[in-house]
Amino acid sequence: MTETTDWTRWRGSWQTRGPTPEELTTAVTRFHRAKRRAGILLAIEWAIVGLAVVFPVMAMRHAANAAEAALGIGAIVIVLGVAGFRARNRRAERHALGTSGREFEDAVRSLRQAELRFVRFLWLVLGVEGVFAAAWWYGGMKVHHSPLSAIAVGMLWLPLLIVAITLGWSIRLRNTATREISASSLQTRTPGDTDTETMI
Amino acid sequence: MDHILQSSVMPQSDAASARFDRVAREFGPRLSRLTASYVDEPADRDDLLQEILLALWRALPTFRGESSERTFVYRVAMNRARTFRSRRYRRAEVPVSAELRDPVQPPDAIVSDRDERDHLTRAVRALPASLRDVALPYLEDLSIAEIAALLGITENNVRVRLARARQQLRTLLYRES
Numbered sequence: 001m002t003e004t005t006d007w008t009r010w011r012g013s014w015q016t017r018g019p020t021p022e023e024l025t026t027a028v029t030r031f032h033r034a035k036r037r038a039g040i041l042l043a044i045e046w047a048i049v050g051l052a053v054v055f056p057v058m059a060m061r062h063a064a065n066a067a068e069a070a071l072g073i074g075a076i077v078i079v080l081g082v083a084g085f086r087a088r089n090r091r092a093e094r095h096a097l098g099t100s101g102r103e104f105e106d107a108v109r110s111l112r113q114a115e116l117r118f119v120r121f122l123w124l125v126l127g128v129e130g131v132f133a134a135a136w137w138y139g140g141m142k143v144h145h146s147p148l149s150a151i152a153v154g155m156l157w158l159p160l161l162i163v164a165i166t167l168g169w170s171i172r173l174r175n176t177a178t179r180e181i182s183a184s185s186l187q188t189r190t191p192g193d194t195d196t197e198t199m200i
Numbered sequence: 201m202d203h204i205l206q207s208s209v210m211p212q213s214d215a216a217s218a219r220f221d222r223v224a225r226e227f228g229p230r231l232s233r234l235t236a237s238y239v240d241e242p243a244d245r246d247d248l249l250q251e252i253l254l255a256l257w258r259a260l261p262t263f264r265g266e267s268s269e270r271t272f273v274y275r276v277a278m279n280r281a282r283t284f285r286s287r288r289y290r291r292a293e294v295p296v297s298a299e300l301r302d303p304v305q306p307p308d309a310i311v312s313d314r315d316e317r318d319h320l321t322r323a324v325r326a327l328p329a330s331l332r333d334v335a336l337p338y339l340e341d342l343s344i345a346e347i348a349a350l351l352g353i354t355e356n357n358v359r360v361r362l363a364r365a366r367q368q369l370r371t372l373l374y375r376e377s
Contacts (some may be wrong), residue, residue, distance in 0.1 A: 006366055007338065013317045014324075014339040017236070018229040027232070028224075030246060031253040038254065097259040097276045100352030101333060104279040183286030189202065 045086075052079040078125065085118060112177035119174045126163055126170075133159055219255055227273050230340055234274075236338050237324040238281040239288070248284050255280040271350050276336055278350070282329070320345060323372040334358055335365040 020026070027059040053076050089111055096107035231252055235245040259276045263269070324335055337347045344362075348355045 006370065010320055011341065013320050014233065015341075017233050017317050017321065019232040023232070024228055027228070027246065027249050027253070030250045031257075034250050034254055035257065059363050094258050095262055096328075097255055097279050098262055098272050099276060099279075100275060102352035104275070105282075108283065180283065181285050184304060191231070 020194050046083075049079060049083040089114070109181055115173055115177040116181075119177070122166065122170045126167055129159075129163060133163075152181045206247055208333060212314055216261055220260055223256060223260065223269070223273060224253060227270075227277075231273075233321075233340070234277055234281060234336060236321050237332065238285055240322075240325060244288060251284050252277045252280050267349055268346065270342070271346050274340075274342065274350050278333065278336070320369075323369050326372055327368055331361055331365040331368060334361040335369065338362060338365075 056072040056075045056079075060069050063069040063072060092107065092111055096104050096111075099107065232245075232249060235252070239245055239248055254337060256273065256274050260274075263272050267275075294305040324332060324339070333351055334347055337350060338344075342350065342353050344358050347358045351358070
């Protein structure tokens with residue numbers, strides 16, 4: 001068969017395939033559900049950012065000294081930095097979606113590499129935070145000499161929990177980014193991909 | 201599908217919603233075929249179609265007419281399909297299904313259109329990513345110039361890849377002597 005005959009035949013066969021009305025209805029329903037879910041998740045994410053800023057601001061009003069105030073400001077800067085990073089990445093990815101395959105691949109690789117750099121920075125911050133918090137708690141318990149109240153216990157474990165969640169999230173982000181970088185390098189090129197071979 | 205899409209209330213402006221509705225209506229069947237050529241499992245296909253529709257809903261407001269709308273929609277869909285596949289599967293390529301590896305009848309022996317269509321879908325899915333990326337839009341009647349713009353490669357490169365895709369499709373579909 002000739003080149004043209006093959007493609008014509010395959011096109012004819014290919015284009016007869018289509019979803020049934022039920023499949024389309026299901027797809028649209030799922031899309032609307034996913035859109036709502038995405039909107040809710042985004043709202044929750046920004047609410048968490050808002051709370052993560054409001055709490056240190058309120059706490060700073062009762063800061064005992066300059067060191068505590070600096071800690072509060074540091075926390076706010078980190079929270080806003082993370083939120084800004086995520087928003088910027090989302091916007092960049094949205095814009096890249098409409099570009100050509102090669103541009104998209106470059107943009108995604110660059111975004112994922114930025115994520116890997118961000119994760120490394122985050123691990124550094126979490127490590128320092130852990131060392132600081134351990135010394136803080138150890139010193140605090142020695143000073144107070146008495147059993148901790150429920151609130152104090154909560155204050156002790158809540159930051160640890162946040163550190164653990166952040167660590168888990170960063171590991172997941174790193175794994176996804178690494179996988180996408182290695183996959184993208186295989187996606188659009190095949191060995192010996194040139195302009196000068198037999199053409200149709 | 202028309203009434204379902206038209207009855208949907210979008211949080212975007214009315215004009216943007218109407219545009220999305222029109223695009224989804226016009227390209228729905230093509231996008232559905234596209235999902236089948238990237239992933240095998242019906243559940244994965246549903247997930248991918250949902251991801252593509254979400255991506256289109258987000259990306260359409262950024263469309264400024266630098267390319268044709270058809271090219272833009274395919275770009276969004278194929279870009280999303282690629283990331284979906286790389287996230288879903290640890291390996292970049294999904295192994296060719298055992299069914300395709302089995303000796304396949306010559307073209308004349310293909311008993312029905314549906315058989316041929318299913319074989320073709322599996323064969324397109326089994327192509328390497330770079331060949332699938334040109335074969336898929338070509339099967340959907342996009343011109344060579346449009347495919348070049350879609351992928352950001354030269355028209356010559358598209359022709360070369362199409363020639364290779366044809367060879368591989370023939371090998372996968374028919375056991376040639």
